[in-house]
Amino acid sequence: MHDDGELVLLVDGQRLSGWQEIRVSRGIERIPSDFDISLTERFPGEMEAAIIRAGTPCQVMIGGDLVVTGYIDRYAPEISPTAHSIRVVGRGKCQDLVDCSAYLRGVNNQVMQATTRELAEKLAALFGISVTARDGDGAVVPQFNVILTETSWDIIERAARHSAMLAYEGADGNLILSRAGTDRMASGFQQGGNVERAQATFSVDQRFSLYEVVWQPLEVLGDVSRAAGAGDAANIRAQVADITVGADKPGTGRRFRPKVLVSDQDQFGQDIAERRALWERNRRNGRGRQVFVVVDSWRDAAGRLWEPNARAPVDLPALKVSDVEWVIADVTYLRGENGTRAELLLMPAEAFDPEPIVLQPFDAQVLNSLTPAAPANPTGAPP
Template structure:
């Protein structure tokens, strides 16, 4: 392996294991938690077998950089008629317990009371011994709501994070990171003919629309009557056109592709409805042009490992991307017969804006009253 990338080591207990022949390590914005697969054939150098058992705590590093801190999930051994032995070790980050396990709030009547997002998330994560790295502050006030018994801790954390426009993902040290989207920039990017071995882009239009409309469906009977007397179409609507796909109105001679969604609110909140429909348009636009790049190194020009939620310059003129700043959304560090490579997925940052969400249905004026004022957090 080239020295500029560094050896991959798995530390289990007081043992540091290296010499792996095949490696796949994956981390990403929507890949919760990070994971790894390590393979070695024959016997481990100097050992009769790899001293690893499922459930053991472990730390995976590339050089001196920690990538995944968590647990060994599986240990598999296979033999062949030629007498060779293949050992495969797989594991995931510490936040796997948030994803796998039920939300555990015994003694609280499965109820979350009004508090800031960070405090609620810390309480949910603390049950599993997971710390929270709140890089984006304390977040919005979370109204009281009841936890569904079948939900996992991650189900709840994901909703609460989106409520505060947090991007929640696992850090290399096993902590749960609450951050804003695309706050960091890589020292270099991906340039055709320089550090890119392979690249492909998929552009699509089948999931995009020329007009997005979000509709508020009122639940209060008197409100229905009042609006119905004023207009035949009494539901509050917000719209966001995408003229690159077609016309925003029918009958114009251009292709008309409307999509109507129901805004997830129980009380009339025009600002939220508008944000919801604009998010729908931005997300579909961003995800309609994903780029996959295979780079010849695991590191950027400054020697830092490629990391998700990082902005990088993409220069792929053959694919119609001469110069663009896109977001690294997923990274796979690979070692095999093709050598050392990093396989990355990049998209416009709009593809990963947190979805607007209302945790508990109540009047928008109440929501505004609960919004923290500027100044020190209480």
């Protein structure tokens, strides 16, 4: 078994260790990463001389591996007749994306012809945060207007969904844009092995046998022209069945659970409606299968810290979860009276599919005027 290592807080040129209570949390649906560490000394010692100020930049290391880069949010020293204790709470650099308003005054709060990565970079650069796009730069947004009072994260999260990407914080405090499960751990979680406690959840209460997404176009008089066709022609529908839940129509003798949703985008309506129906089925299916595990180490068999957005094998026969490879959604490194352990939440990759959206609706003519024409083909050869 690999040594988990000590937690070291780097702040103002100091390396502070010896922490007795440790919690460090990271995840693909948690932004920013955060930590809460503390210690108690019966007698004044080295830590009493430490200088820790709220708002100071910091790094959290575990056994030489960087896990959080950000700022001290709170410093809480305490004294009593018999002890001296301190508690330090902090979050990653991406806290500024979440807390602060989007501020693009230099470009009149408007971004033109930018990919998802470029849009995120413009917003993140204000706070000294870089952006890494692991699976391409994403779709081009013809025009984006920042709404006053919304945060940078509000915009980045929507833009990431538009390109079917996840957005989360890396250990260096910078932003990552990625698909789900693009990495793999060297080992996973095995009953009778490294798992101390585990709980599985299988749910169907939020799943349905038929997903029907109705597209209601917004163009002027479009509803009138379709209404002339009568019946369902007035609206365009996309349907996706989930036969693992029941029947896709009533009267079959099997359970019928329909779910109707509205997709009200102007352009790309039918495509978005079909993708939305598939997303509803796949995401709900994925969310209906979860495993929470507590393991006895912060590291896998290769000595690597458990990482969010990495796939890991799960083999828990007693919980009816055997030989599957699921994605680590959230990991918390803990140390205290109960020893060293890690708590992890895992789900199938489809549980993290981003909801398909049109980032900013345009009239079709406006959209065409904002979208660059395809480059000419001087050879005359087919594209």
